[in-house]
Amino acid sequence: MSASPSIPAARARSATRRPNRLRQKLKRELENLKAEVAFLSFWSPTGRHHRHSSGGSHGPGFTDVVLVAAKDGPKGDPSSPVPAHRAILAGQSAVFKAMLENEMEESRNGTIKISDVSYHALQLFVGYLYVEACLDEQMACELLVLAEKYQVERLKAYCEKFLVSKLNWDNSLKCYAFAHQHNANHLLGAALSLIMDNLDGLRNHQEYLELVEKDPRLVVELYEAILASRKKMQRLRILLRNNSLVWRKVLRIHEKGAFLVLIIFFLQE
Structure with missing residues (x-):
């Protein structure tokens, strides 16, 4: 007690x-x-x-x-x-x-x-x-705008890398629009990849609904980029499936840790 x-x-x-x-x-x-x-x-x-x-x-x-x-x-x-x-x-x-x-x-x-x-x-x-x-996301965006305007490429690359590290589903469309506006290709590609992985939820995304109202042309370009990316991946799969010689080369290159280099080569053809 x-x-x-x-x-x-x-x-x-x-x-x-x-x-x-x-x-x-x-x-x-x-x-x-x-x-x-x-x-x-x-x-x-x-x-x-x-x-x-x-x-x-x-x-x-x-x-x-x-x-x-x-x-x-x-x-x-x-x-x-x-x-x-x-x-x-x-x-x-x-x-x-x-x-x-x-x-x-x-x-x-x-x-x-x-x-x-x-x-x-x-x-x-x-x-x-x-x-x-x-440095936070807002500051990184402002610095990137300045870096692009005055062609300070290393600062721009640093800001892009920082923003990519902060990328998530909630800010993916906002980052895509920002990257498209300021020619930030690294950030653009990362945002597009994230959006493609979550297409089922795209139409319900709050930023998507706002983007449709504010910049419908960018929405069209977004879908065009998604389709283009899918076509490239489909082409790569067909090449690998139909060409056993290429597939053997892929396996050999993959063992050497250079698989992505070969993929990029085919996507650029």
């Missing part, structure tokens, strides 16, 4: 811990957002807009850690520190996370020394971590 009073107490403690965990999670997310906004508002590749001191009076970006390249600056002078935010570094790198969360020297003095790297390389590295932290 003595254990019964502890049950309500345990439930009360559990109920108290849940809001605390939620508050801590929201606090971490808020800190990350503040760090990202501050960085995007004040960070520049030259680092001229930042000041950092160990006394807690940080520059206008409210950075709380600096990274220092071990190599000297471009003229032999000591490298300038690259300011950053602990939340971003820890969120993007398991190594930085271990440094900053444990009682290591870097965590205590707020300075991380990076060996065998130049100042400019370190700047680019930190900038990349922030891009990764801030």
